[in-house]
Amino acid sequence: MSSLSHLTAVSGANCAIVVGLIMALGSRLGAHRIVRIALSVAVLLAFVVVVTPDPSVLRAALMATLVLIALGIGRPLRGMAVLSLAAISLLVFDPWLARNFAFALSVFATAGLLLFAEPLAHLLSRWLPRWLSLVIAVPLAAQLACQPILLLLQPTLPTYGVVANVLAAPAAPVATVVGLAACVALSLCPPLGIGLMWIAWLPSAWVAAVATFFAGAPGARIPWWEGWVGVVALSVVTVLFLVALVMQHPWRQRALATLVVCATLAGATTVGLGVSAALLWPDDWQFAQCDVGQGDAVVVRSGEQIALIDTGSDPDPLEACLSRLGVDRVDLLVLTHFDHDHVGGAEAIFGRADVVLVGPVGSDEDRTVLESLGAAGAQVRAVSTGDRGELGALRWNVLWPGEPLTGIDPGNDASIVIEFLPRPDCEQQCLSSTFLGDLGESAQARLLEEGSLSQVDVVKVSHHGSADQYPPLYDALDATVGLVGVGAENGYGHPTDDALTMLEEAGITAVRSDTDGLVLVSPATHPGSVRLWTERHIGGQH
Template sequence: MAHGERPVPARRRAPRCSRHRRRDPGGTRRARDDVTDLRTIPPAVAAWLAALVCTQSSEPSFWPPVVLTLAVVALVGVLVAVARGGRHQRLSAVLAAVVVSVAAATAVSVAVSAGATERRPSALVGPATDGGIVALAVDVVGPPIALSGAYGLVVVDVTVTGVEDGGARTGGLRAPAVLFASDPAGTIAAGARLVLDARVENGRAGDQRAFVLRAVGDPVVGTPEAPSDPAAAVRTGFSDLAAGFAGDGAALLPGLAVGDTSLVDDALDERMTAASLSHLTAVSGANCALVVGAVFGALALLGAPRWGRVVAALLALAGFVALVTPEPSVVRAAVMAAIVLLGIAVGRPSAGVPVLGIAVVGILVSDPWLSRSFGFALSAAATAGLLLLARPLGRALTRVLPAPVAVALALPLAAQLACQPIIVLIDPAVPVWGVPANMLAAPAAPIATVLGMIACLLLPVAPAVATGVAALAWLPAQWIAGVATAAAAAPDAGLPWPSGPPGVIAWAAVLVTIAVVVSARSLRLAHVAGTMLLLGALAYGTLVGGDRLGEVWSRPTDWSVAMCDVGQGDAVLVRSAGRTALIDTGPDGTGIEECLSDLGVGHIDLLVLTHFDLDHVGGVAAVTGRVREVLHQPVHDPADAALLRDLEARGARLVETTTGLSGTLGDLPWRALWPPPDESHYTGNDGSVVIEFGGAVDAIFLGDLGKDSELALLADGRVGNAYRIVKFAHHGSADQYPALYERIDARLALVSCGRDNDYGHPTRSALALLDAQGTTVARTDQGGTTLVAVRGDSLVTWAAGPRPDSG
C-alpha cells in the first residue's frame, strides 16, 4: 500500500433473508403470533357498563355525560404531561387505554341522553301517564309469541311510528314498545305494519321497550297507508312452505335459514334449550359469514376488483339483515362483518378480537339498551369464547384426542363455557349433554342454513324449484331436531348450580381458571390453575352431596304433576307438551322459587290463584314477570286487586274465573268447575277456583273448599268420577263432604301441608276418608316435593324428602 493511502472499510450490508439462516428456537415470532390483541376489550367493557348504568332509569340524567366528558379531558391532560417527558412509555400506554375506555363510556352516555326523547316522545308519555286509549301505527320488529289459553293473544315487540290522540296526529316516531294484541288469524308477523287502538302504559325502568301497549280490538295489518315490509312476505311464504313438511325439522327449518321461529312450539323450544341447541335457530355470525363469503367468492371467480367485491358483499349483507330482521345477534354479526369488509377494502384485514371490541362499542353507541338484551350478551360472549378459547382448548385436547375430534369438541365447548355465566341467570344448571349435542348437530346446521336460504330466495320466482331445495334442507333440520330430542330425554340434562349473582361469579371463576389452564405460558401457573379446578370440582361434588346427585339421577324426567314442598300452603305444577301451569304459589317466595329452580321451570304459561289467602298467594312475587296468564276468583279486596295489577304490569293477562271457563295446556284440556257466576254466596275458601285437567293427567284440584261448598260443587253436576289424581281440599282439614270424594274416586291424593303444622293437617278423619276410598296419599310434610309421572295406565310417584324448614 502506498504511503498516505488509507484502506476503505467495507460497507456494512444488512443481512439478507435466507432460507438457510438460523431460526430462533423457541420461536420469538411464533410467540408474537400467539399473542391476541386485546386492546379493544377494555373500551367494549367500559361501554357496556356505562350502558347498563345509564339505561337503568326511564328518565336519563344529563350528569353522566358531563362527568365523563370532564374525566376524558382531565385524563388527556395527564396523558400529554406524562408523554411529554418520554420516560414513562408503559404508563403512557396504560393512560391511553384508560382514555379510550372512558371516551367509549362517554359516547354511550351521550347516546342515552340524546335518544331519550326519541324513545319516549311526549305524544306517548301523556297517554301513558293518563292511561288513555289512542290510535297508533306500529312496525312489528320481532316474531309474535302466542300466550297460553284459548284467547288468540300474542305478545310482540314493535316500534311506534305514529300516534293520533284527540284529532292531533304525530308522525315520524321511533319509540320501542311491546304489544299485547288479539291475533286469532295469525296475521301478525315480523316486518308487518299495523294500525290499531291501544291503551298505553309506561314500560319498566331499564327495559328495552319504553312502553307497553294493550290493543283494544283487532289490529289492522298492512293498510294502504302503511304497506307491510316485502321481506316479511318472503319470510312468511318460506315459513308456510316449511310447515308442509313433517316432523320437528319442518318447524326448525325457517329458524335455521332466516331466524323465523314462529313454527317452533314450546315443547320443541324446551328440547332445543335443554340440549343447548337453541342458538342454531338464532341467526348469527355463521349465517352472515356464509352470505358474505358466497358473494365475495363468486365475484372473485368472475375477476371482479376488490372494491367491487366489498361493495357487493356489503349490499348482500344489508339485504340479509333486512330479510331476517335486525335481532341482537344479527346486528352484532353484521357490524363485525362490515368492519372486516371495510378493512379488506383498504388493504388491512382485521383480526377477530379487535373487530369484536369495535363492533360492541359501535352497537352500544347506536342502541345502548341492547346492553340489557340476553340475546346480544350471549352472542358477544359466544363469539369471544370462539376467538379466545377455541384454539387453546383445541391444543390442550389434542394431547388426549385425535386432532379432528379435539377441534370438533373445542368449538362448542368454548362457546358453552363463555356463555354459561350469562345462562345461569336464566337457567341455573350445569348442562351435561350440551357439548355432545352440538358436536352431532354442528355438521348439519350449515347445510340446512345454506339450502334453506337458497329456497327462501327462490320461492318468489321459482316456487317448484324452491320446494325441492327446501325438501333437501329439511333432512339436516330433522337430524338436528332428533339430536335435541335425544339429548333432552337423556337422564339428567342439567345438574344443579347456584342461581343469581353467586352462580354468575362461580361460573366466571371456572371460566377464568380453565382459560389459565389451557393458555398459560408458565407451566407452573397452569399446574396451579389445574389444581384449583380439580379442588373446585371436588368441592362442587361435596356441596351437592351424594344424596343430591342420587336424587337428581333417580327422579322421573317425564313427570306431569309436581306438588312442591312449600310448607303450610299449596303450589302444584302441571305440565304437558312444553306448557306449564302452576296452581297457587305457597306462603312465601322461598319455597316456590327453590322448587321451580330445582325442576328447571323458568316460565309459567298458566297461573291459577284459587283464592287470595296468604298460604296460596304469598309466593306470587317469585313468579311475577314469568307468567303469561292468570286465572283468579272474583276480587273483593283492594289488596287482592293490587296483587293482580302487579302481575298484569309485568305482562300477565288476568282472567276472572267462574264455572264454565275452559282452555288447553299443551295436550291437556282444562275447565273451571267452581265458583259459580253468582259470587255473592261463595267467597274466600268456599269460592276457591276448582280446575280440572283432562287427558293423560285426569286430575282435579279443589283449592280450600269446605264441606258446604263441596256439597254445592257436587250438586252442580259438573264433577266427573274415577279421576287419577285429586288435590285434597284445604290441606287435609276435617271440613270435608265425603260424598264428593266418593264421586271423585281418585287413585292418588295430593296433600300439601307443613311439617308439625299448628292445624293438625292432615286430620285423621281426612286420611280415613281417603283410606275408605282406597286412595293412595302423597304428603309434602312426609315426602317433600312429589313428582307424578303418567306411564300408560300407571302412576309413578317420586318424593324428594321434606325440606328442613318445611313447617
C-alpha cells in the first residue's frame, strides 16, 4: 500500500468538481440559481449511480446536496456541521455503516481536511509559498486523520504517504472530468466517448503508477503496534504532533517534550525487540510458517534444499517472508489446491521454483497459474497418492488424492496431502511433518481409513482451523505442533474453538500466524520434542 487515503477515502473533491462545473456552466448560460442547484443535485444523483453508491461517495454526495440546499435557502453551513449531519443521516439510514472501513475513512479524512488543513497550511507558509503549503497540508491532514483507522487494516505506517498523495492528486480532477464526459458521450456519440476514455486513462494510469512505485520503494512501511493498542498509541502521538505544530507556547513545548519521550521509548523498545529476536532466532529451523494473512505458506528446509507448501493470497507478504528467511530459490513448490488463499501469491515464485507439484485442475484460471510457472522455468508435475521424492535428508510422499478421484471434485477435498519423513541416513535430528491442505472431515476420515499415515512432529492443520475436522486423524498423527495459517480478525471465525479444543485434546500445540506472526520450528535437544520461535511471543521447547 502506498497510502493514497486522501484520494480513495474522501471523494468530496470529485463531487465538488461535478457541482462546480454545473454551477459555472449554468451561470454562463444565465440560468436562475434555483435551476442551477436543482440541476446540480440531479447530476450528483447520476454521478453516484455511475460510480456506484459506495459509502464514501454517498457521504460526499449528501454533503454536497446539503450545501446546495443551504445555498438555495440562503443559510450557509459550516463544514463540520455539514459533515456531522451527513454522517448521522447515513448512519440512521444504515447503522451497519458504523462497521464499514470505507465510510469511517471517508468521514475521518474529511474531518481532517476541515480541521487541520488550514492550520497546517498556515504553519507551512512560514517557510514555503502559500500554494505549496496547501498542496502539502491537504494530504497531510487527511493522512493524520485516517492513519489510526488504517492501522486496523495494516499495522504499519506509510513512509511516503504524503509524497504519493501530492504527486497523484493533480491527476484526480482530470480523470474525474474527462471520465464523466466519456460516460455522457458514450450514449450520444460512442466514438467520441471511447476517445475520451483513452484520455481519462492517462491520469488514472499516473495515479496507479505513483501508487505502485511508492508501494515498492525501500522502507515503504514502518512497523507499528497492532490492534487497539496501536490505534490508541498513534492517536496520542498524532494529537501531540498537531499540538506541537499549531499551538502556542507553553503547550507547544510540553507537546514537543512528550513527543521526544515517546519517540525515545518507542525507539528503545523497537531496538530491544530487534536485538532480542536476532539473538533468539534459531539457525537450525526446519519449518517456517509465514504470516501471509488468511492463507497458507509454509517453508520446509533440509540442508540446502527448500520446499514451499502453498503461497498465500498475496505475493507481497510471501516475498517479504522469503526474503527474511534468506530463501532465494525454491526446489519444490507444492500447490495443495487452487483456492486463491493458497495460490494467489504464486507470482512471488515465478522464476524461482524448480519443480511444482499440483493436484486436480478445475478451471482456466488454475491452468493460467501453471502455465505462468512453467513459462518461468518450473517443471510442473501432476501428482496423486504414491508419488514420492526427496528433499535433502527428507523423503516426501503424496498421501492424497488418489487416482482416480471418486466422488471428489477439484477443491478443498482434492487437496494434496504430503508428508516429509527423515531418511535413515539423516545425520542430524530431522523433524517429520504432514500437510493436510484444506481437507474436510469426510476426506480426512477416508484418508485415515487408507492406513498410510505416519506419526509426525508437525502437522499443518487443515483449512485454517475450521470446524470441518476429523479428530481421530489428528490422534493418529500424534504431532507435537500444529501450524494454523490464519488471518487476523478473518470473517470465517478461524480457527474455531472446536478445532483448538480438538488439537489440545490430541496433545498438539497450536501456533497461529494471526497471533504469533512468523513461526519457526527447530529440533530440540531431546528426541521427540521440538523448539518453537515466534516473532510475537517467547519460544520454548515442546
